[in-house]
Every structure is written in C-alpha cells, then in structure tokens.
Amino acid sequence: MKRKNWKRIVVKVGSALISPNRKGCSSHYLLSIAQFIVKCRAMGTQVVLVSSGSVAAGAHQFPDGERSDITIKKAMAAAGQTEMIATWDRLFDFPSAQILLTHADLRDRERYVSIRDTIFSLLDHNILPIINENDTVTTDKLKVGDNDNLSAMVAAAADADALIICSDVDGLYDKNPHTHDDAILLSSVANIDQSIYAMAGGAAKGGVGTGGMRTKIEAAEKAVSHGIDTYIINGFTELSFNMLLNGKNPGTHFEAHEKPMAENEHWMRHTTRAQGEVIVESEFAPNLSDNAESLTSKEIIDVKGEFSVGDTIIVRKDDGTKLVKARSNYSSCLLNFIANQENEEFASEFEEQTGPIISKKNLANLEKE
Structure with a gap:
C-alpha cells in the first residue's frame, strides 16, 4: 500500500453504520470513521465522504408508515438527511458541506462538470464534502440505486487516488462468510472478472442497506478503471482504519489499472445510462x-x-x-x-x-x- 501518497480519497459509509437499529443516527460506529477522516486530513490527504443512511435515520419518525411505500421512504429520507448531516457535523471540528445528487445530475455532462468544480472548490477551502443520493426527489429513471456505485462515480469525478468502501465484513471472500466457516478472504484482486462477481453473490437481503457485495464489486470495477485503488473493509471495527493509517491492508484491495481510461471515456462508459x-x-x-x-x-x-x-x-x-x-x-x-x-x-x-x-x-x- 501507498497510503502516504494519497492526495485525495473517497470514503463510503452505509446505512448499517449510520443507523444500525433504524432508531435514528448513532455515533457508535461513526466515531472511528470520523477520527480516520480527521487523521487523514491532518496528514495532508483530502477526503470526500459518501454517506448513505437518510432513510434509515428518518425511519423512527414514521412508526406507523409502511416502509415499502415509496412516498413514505421519500419522507423518511427528507427527515433523516438533516439528522444524518447534523450527526456527522458534531463529530468534526471543521466545516462540512452537503451535496445531494441524482443520476440525472451525473449523466448530464454539464452538470457533471459542475459537480466536479463544486467538490474541488470545497476541498480547496478545507471543507469536507458529504455526498448522498437525493432520495427525496429521485425516481427509478433518475436514481443510481445504491451508494456503492455512487461512491465510485464520485471518486472518478473527484479524481481520487483511493476509494474506501466500508462493509459489514472484512472484505471479499471466496464464499459467503456468514454461511461458510471455511470462507477465505481475498487480500487483493488484480482483475475483476466473472469469477469475482460469482464470489460476490446476489444483492443484499434484509438489513437496512440497498447494496450487497455485488454492488461493491461493481463500484470497484468502475473505480479501478479510472486508476483508483479500491478497498472493501470492515467499517464496524476501529482496527480497519488504524491499519489503513499504518499503510496496511485490512480487507480486500482492488488494484488500480496501470493505464486508466481517459476521463471523458470513463464518464461515458461508467456514469452515463x-x-x-x-x-x-x-x-x-x-x-x-x-x-x-x-x-x-x-x-x-x-x-x-x-x-x-x-x-x-x-x-x-x-x-x-x-x-x-x-x-x-x-x-x-x-x-x-x-x-x-x-x-x-x-x-x-x-x-x-x-x-x-x-x-x-x-x-x-x-x-x-
């Protein structure tokens, strides 16, 4: 690993870390992530945070609401977004800024460039960008659908050196570690092919998030083709972040392509629809x-x-x-x-x-x- 050479990273945090019990935001797991971000910034590494969790954070305010009702979910997102941003803001002693996106913003070239400019301007002024999909207004035609892929698109837009995706397991295993005791963790992946996707399995079932390991692999494929080293790590343990700070790999490292795609070609292939x-x-x-x-x-x-x-x-x-x-x-x-x-x-x-x-x-x- 070459953590000391990172000039800019994107950290993706999911709903299960934000609101483990769907009873509002909890700082229990977020504190170690916030400390990691603080230490990275102190070492001269710029950080962009992609944070899911608005629906999970706002769910407790709708005890009688049907969670499968899309209208209620949008309301949950609207209520939970402010709580989530406020929680993050309390964990930092520097300013942060909220950016809410839909896929329509990313696939339109003019708006995409505008997003890039905003991120760069915030970073230049030492303000932490906190990005989430705008679940309140998005529709099936406009949504990315999961923040794993959104984080990869953001990492490409931000010209990041590394993408760190926080998961509930230590990384990618050759089989599901929740059901197989003999599952083996892959420390590195040089080439993402169908055999890697086969290890990832299908979409997540249950829980509070919208993605699974497959969406994380999809995100990694987008990122590495842009020359961005990608890591899937266990976001529930402080050890993962301490290892990253010490230049060690705590999970699965997806190796960046030596010859990344040109920026415009990457946007066309991996961001447009x-x-x-x-x-x-x-x-x-x-x-x-x-x-x-x-x-x-x-x-x-x-x-x-x-x-x-x-x-x-x-x-x-x-x-x-x-x-x-x-x-x-x-x-x-x-x-x-x-x-x-x-x-x-x-x-x-x-x-x-x-x-x-x-x-x-x-x-x-x-x-x-």
Whole structure:
C-alpha cells in the first residue's frame, strides 16, 4: 500500500453504520470513521465522504408508515438527511458541506462538470464534502440505486487516488462468510472478472442497506478503471482504519489499472445510462472507437428505444455484440426516418449536411466487454 501518497480519497459509509437499529443516527460506529477522516486530513490527504443512511435515520419518525411505500421512504429520507448531516457535523471540528445528487445530475455532462468544480472548490477551502443520493426527489429513471456505485462515480469525478468502501465484513471472500466457516478472504484482486462477481453473490437481503457485495464489486470495477485503488473493509471495527493509517491492508484491495481510461471515456462508459440502442449488421465491423463517422444510416438495421439529441445510446451488432456507447447526434425519431429511406442518396446527403450519427469525442469502446 501507498497510503502516504494519497492526495485525495473517497470514503463510503452505509446505512448499517449510520443507523444500525433504524432508531435514528448513532455515533457508535461513526466515531472511528470520523477520527480516520480527521487523521487523514491532518496528514495532508483530502477526503470526500459518501454517506448513505437518510432513510434509515428518518425511519423512527414514521412508526406507523409502511416502509415499502415509496412516498413514505421519500419522507423518511427528507427527515433523516438533516439528522444524518447534523450527526456527522458534531463529530468534526471543521466545516462540512452537503451535496445531494441524482443520476440525472451525473449523466448530464454539464452538470457533471459542475459537480466536479463544486467538490474541488470545497476541498480547496478545507471543507469536507458529504455526498448522498437525493432520495427525496429521485425516481427509478433518475436514481443510481445504491451508494456503492455512487461512491465510485464520485471518486472518478473527484479524481481520487483511493476509494474506501466500508462493509459489514472484512472484505471479499471466496464464499459467503456468514454461511461458510471455511470462507477465505481475498487480500487483493488484480482483475475483476466473472469469477469475482460469482464470489460476490446476489444483492443484499434484509438489513437496512440497498447494496450487497455485488454492488461493491461493481463500484470497484468502475473505480479501478479510472486508476483508483479500491478497498472493501470492515467499517464496524476501529482496527480497519488504524491499519489503513499504518499503510496496511485490512480487507480486500482492488488494484488500480496501470493505464486508466481517459476521463471523458470513463464518464461515458461508467456514469452515463443508455436511453436506446442502434442495431447494425453483424458484417459491419470497423473500429468505431477510432472511426466513429463510419457509422451511417446504411448500416442501421433497427433503432430501439426513444432518445433525443445528446442522449447516450449503445451501438451493437444484430448478434448482440456491443460495439460502443456514445452520445447520439440524432434523435431516435430522426434516425428511424433516415434509416428507413429507400433513397440512399437522400439519406447520404442529409447526413453529410447534418453531421455524423456519433462522434469520436463522445464515445466509449465496449468491444472488450
């Protein structure tokens, strides 16, 4: 480990640490995390905190509410968010700031850049950014869904050196440690593949959080591809944080890629969400990542979904092979219109005047998936 070289880290804390019993916020587990953050800052490391827990923290104020009712959950989030921020604020002797996000904020390039600028400005003024998904206003179309993946997106936006995800176990095991006594902890993972996801199992069941080990692996995959070392550690024990401060690995270290993706390509691939698909013939196999303008309406078989100019789309072959994820310069309606033109000369002239369907500057290669 090279903790001493960290210039900026993101620490992700889940609902189970914030409100273990859903009876409001508890500082029982948060105190050691807060001390870790204080010590990191004292050593010159900037910290961004991604904190779940608003719904769990506010649940006790709705004793008669149905927790499965989305309206009640939004109200719980609204009530619990202030309590959660106040709890964190009491644990620090320096100022903190609240940033509430939806996926719509992150997948819009202009708003994403604005988020980056805000985080950098807060850090430059020694203010701790505390980030959470805005559960009060988010919908299925707008939400990230879990703060593990949100923390990875934030780590990428913040240009962090390390992402530390606090869990209820010591890290990633080769099998579920809650049900297998012979489960072995993986101290490091150099490559995240399907075998790693198989160890993670499915989503979390029960408890107070929305994620499980799988979402943590997803977050790690996003982060390491941006060159961010990622650690899954046990957030319930102070020893984990003391080990990190001493340059030791207390859990599972997911090793950052030596050649990380370019910032814009990473955002396109891991943060944006495709609103539709453009299907091309299987014989169409140019390297779109280098020659995006080679995609014309002649190669298009079908257009799926409804999207507008500027929305993100997937271009794939009709055999299912994904080629690229890109920003569309055409709406689905217009693309369908020109692709269905029998007069190819008309379509070619139209595209020549209007411009390419996708551009290299707004594209991420998916052929290696």
